[in-house]
Amino acid sequence: MEVISSNLNEAIDILKSIINKAAFVALDGEFTGINSDESRAFDMFESPAQRYQKISKIVQNFLMIQCGLCVFVPNEDKKSFTAFPFSFYIFPQDDNSGPNKNGFSCQISSIKFLSQHKFNFNKVFNDGMPYLNSIVEAECRMKIEEKMKSMWEKEDEKYNRAKENKYPYQLSFKIADSDQQFVKDMIQLIDEWLSDNSKKILQFPSCSGYHRKIIYELLYARCTDKNMLPETVREESGIYILAKKLDEKEKAQAAEEKFKTQLSKLDDAVGFCKVIDILRKANVPVVGHNMLHDILHLVHQFIAPLPNDYYEFKEIVNTAFPNLYDTKLMATTEPIKTYFADSSLAAAEKRSQKEPFQNVSIEFCKEIDCKDFHEHYHDAGYDAYICGTVFARMLYYYDTLTEDENGCCNLQSEVLQPFNGKIKMHRMLDIPYLNLSGDDVRPSREHVFVMRFKEPWPLSKIADYFSAFGGAKPMPVPMDETSFYIILLNEKESVNVSNKLVGEFQDFTLQKFESDRLEKTSSAAKRKADSIVNSPTGQIPAKKEKSESTVQRFSQNLQNGETI
Incomplete structure (x- = not known):
């Protein structure tokens, strides 16, 4: 089902009727870009917190413009599913609020890629639904309430100013x-x-903004008994002013109606965040394929601005979506890793149709239109459907390993639980995933060294240099043309290399990985200290009072039952 602003409420009604029956919901997103200069700085040996810092900067530059959700409801036999796919077109409607209020970036290759796959940009820009996360919504609601409280006070001020105007006609x-x-x-x-x-009622003719300003000032100057309320009306035929005579009772009613209208507009502006709120409240498992960008965009656009602190981000995700599964991680991890030579979504779907996986029966629902919903990769709704299909087949396979009798949708299986809350990481040598539900992997890097050259060496010469120690794999350090990581092939030789080769030589310097990182950290701290000492005042800047954190505000909204 393609969902735009005009049929969002219809989609919400369907989603509400099925979400509590769901075994899981598959998720996918399409974005205006996925890479930037931060991507080129990815380091295979950085920590998950460091990687988060870089990816979060990328995500904040781009937009998720289509979100696909596919709800998988188990049938009575518990061995087949009915799929309810949705493709939500999303686009911010207000330049003055939300995480992208200052605009967003587009990556040329991403836009061309979507265009080549017949992505409908007109639906995004013309009909895409707006969104306001719970934090922005609460701020907007507070502004509306404050504005309504002082509504008549401001009207009185306009009448009083009109008396003081010195130009002809009291302008x-x-x-x-x-x-x-x-x-x-x-x-x-x-x-x-x-x-x-x-x-x-008096309706003025449609006119320019300059002439409307004249009309407003004339109204306040001529209506000395303050029994009038003007408003600007925008229609396709033009923009005009409508003035109404009101007694005290009618003034109160007008204020109440205006307040309700403002709240109704705010409710419409919340838009797609209502869908995320339904998903969050259902506490249903959420499945994605290579879903790190999906989750970061989901949080940043529809829940709360991405915090600087990695652990605060983990807490927000765990609060909103405590059960996450990444089929990319599952396809690249034992016991099924050997079956997926190619773990891309399309390849995983084809491979999961064969033994030892069971081709689980999945039929489209009859409640929504799915007639054009076939073989349309890179439509977020279709990709979500394919992702959920792969997950369902993986579930069946894991059930056969444990001889589970609960059917093919037992997400409590012991062999499946290790994947809960873990998201696939790319371009990391020894940390395969982000663990959003617990402590991250902390691998030993005793066998990793950093080699810095005064003049470049060919890779073959670097490899030969460590041949006496069982060989090594040199890999370039990102954004550093004269440095290489040296990864010993025989980890037991790390002590010998430390004793015999670590140090400064004529052509290069060799350091243990941990020592190099410690030195970098110390250098960064020294640079910061120098900048303070050399500042005009020579003083350490006063520490700002700690403001309420994003996660505290978000968690409070959840406890109060407010929407996301």
Whole structure:
């Protein structure tokens, strides 16, 4: 089902009716970009926290413009599923709020890739649904409430200012000769309306913003008894001012109606975040394929701005989605790693149709339109469906390993639990995943060294240099043309290399990996200290009071039952 602003409520009703029956929900996203200069700085030996810092900067530059969700509901036999796929087109509608209020970037290759796969950008830009996460929504709600409380006070201020205006016709600015007749016509129109008690409403002709300013000031200057409320109306035919005469009771009713209208507009602006709220409240397992960018975008756009602190990010994800599974990680981990030479989504789907996997029966639901929903890779809804299909087949396989009798949707299986909360990491040599539900992997790197050259060496010469120690694999350090990581093939030789080769030589310097990292950290700290000492004041900047963290605000919203 393709979902845009006009049929979002219909999709929400369907989602609410099925979400609590779901075994799991598969997720996929399409973005305006996925790489930047930060990507080129990825280091295969950095920590998960360091990698998060780089990827979070990338994510904050781009947008998720389509989110695919596919709800998998088990049938009565518990060995087949009914799939409910949704493709949500998403685009921010307000430049003044939300995490992307200052704009977003597009990566040329990403846009061309989507275009080549017939992605409908017109639906995104013209019909895409807006979104406001719970934090921004709460801020907007507070502003509306404050504005409504002081509504009539501000109206009184406008009347009082009109009395003080020094230019002709009690205006706050001088009128050009070409506008004199317009002003006289408007004064006549206003005075006739005010003198006719049978007319409660006056609609002015459509005009420019400059002329509307003149009309507003004339209204406040001529209506001395303060019984009038003007508003600007925007229609396809033009923009005009509508003025109404109100008594005290009608003023109160007008304020209440305006308040309700503002809240209704805010509710519409929340948009896609209502879908995420339903997903979060259902506490249903969420499945993705290579889903790190998906999760970061989901958090940043629809839950809360990505925090600087990695552990705060983990807490937000665990609060919102405590059960995450990554089929990319599963396909590259024993016991099924040997069956997936290619772990891309399309390849994984084809391979999972063969032995030892069971081709689980999955049929599309009859409640929504799925007639065009076939073989359309890189539509987020279709990719989510394929991801969920692969996961269902993997579930069946794991059930056969444990001789589970609960059918093919037992997510409590002991062999499946190690994957819960873990997301595949790329370009990391010895940390295969981010562990969002616990402590990250901390591998030993005693066999890793850093070699820095005064003049470049060929790779063959570097490898030969360590041949007496069982050989080594040299790998370039990112963003550093004169340095290589030296990974010993025989880890037991690390002590010998430390004793015999570590140090500064004529052509190079060799350090243990941990010593090199410690030295870099110390250098960074020294540079920061030098900048303080050499500052104009020579003083350490005063420490800012710690503000309420994003996760505290988000967790409080969850406890209060507020929407995301």
